[in-house]
Amino acid sequence: MILIHGVSPEQIQMLPLSALERSILSKKQNSPVVYRYESLGALNFELKTRASIVEAAKALNASGVDFADFDKSRCNEQFWTRMENGGFQLRSDVLPSDGINDIFRNGKLYAFECSMAIVMVLYKAILDVLPMQTFNRHFQNLILYGWHYDKDLPLRKVESGLEVYPGDVQYFKNPDYDPETPEWQGENVVVLADDLYFGHGIGIRTSRGMIDALNGARRPFSHTSAYLMDEVVILEYELLRTLPLREERTGTGNGDAVIAQIGTRTYSYKNGKFEVV
Known part of the structure; x- marks a missing residue:
């Protein structure tokens, strides 16, 4: 259930929400877990940001970006400098908002692996919900490299026992991956809906589809299946708001x-x- 001091369930229902936002709200309201919010605005911000993460994931999937390991990564050098480790560093003469937006506008100029993709999705989603001036002030000197992220991108990992909602990040592990293709030892994914995920390099699939794709990259004669790990990475929405x-x-x-x-x-x-x- 959702609890906000001084706010009635009827007031919560009056929030102007999209279909996805309302589905998240309904699931939280009907949950046995108690979700407490500082204000109606705090709840609304979380719902808007979760929906923005989902839209950013779909946009990256449709952008034309390629999958590549760090050795073969590439970027638009008008906005980013490719580092020796395969990560991207924002050029000093480029606004963070412009650098992030270019990845989604000119995807064919980019190639990177799945953890970088997740961080890009989160930055894009936040850019679309925060004032642009705030984003540019707080996400300066961006470096995109694996799970490296700016201190103002507040993430929290919960190992188990947390309900999962659209906008959360999870991981499919492939424990018996082929050593010849270590990039397929797992897949970082954004939750899009119930049993629907986006993972860069695999695309948008159900859990079965993600597992089947990873199982195709196991060592020869392996019978150990990939699986969805019982951990969730979530944004600290109130810190962002x-x-x-x-x-x-x-x-x-x-x-x-x-x-x-x-x-x-x-x-x-x-x-x-x-x-x-």
């Missing part, structure tokens, strides 16, 4: 630390960045 508010409280780039408590984690925010303390 309040980025513009923290700018007002501290000023951009200076000011005293602000302490935020999100779930069981405590964050400090100072000089335009936040960190777990």
Whole structure:
């Protein structure tokens, strides 16, 4: 169920939501798990951002980007510099918003592996829900390399026991992958809907489809199947939602630390960045 102090279920139902957002809301309302929100705005922001993640994943899938390991990665050098390790570093004369948008607009110029794709999807989704000025201030000097991400992209991994919703990130593990193709030791995926996922290099498939694709990349004569791991990576939505508010409280780039408590984690925010303390 959803609990917001001072807000009735009828008020929650009055939120203007898309079909996907309303389906997420309904699932949370009917869940035995209690989901507490600071405000109606906090709930609305999470729903909008989850839907944005789903749309960004679909957009990347349709963009024409190729799958490649780090040795064979490529990027549009008008926006990014390819590093020796195969990652991409944003050029100093390019706005973060322009760099991220170019990946989705000129996908055929890019090739990368699946963990980089997930981070790109998250950046794109956040860019589409936050004010552009806020995004550009807080995601400067971007580097795209595996699961490397900016400190202002707050992610939390839950090992087990968490309900899964569209916009969450999961992992299909291929424990007996062929050593000749180590890039297929697993697949990072974005949850799009019930039993529907996007994974770069495989595409949009059900869990069975993801497992079948990974099983095709096992070592010869292996009978050990790939499987969906019982862990979920989620955004700390409230930290993202309040980025513009923290700018007002501290000023951009200076000011005293602000302490935020999100779930069981405590964050400090100072000089335009936040960190777990």
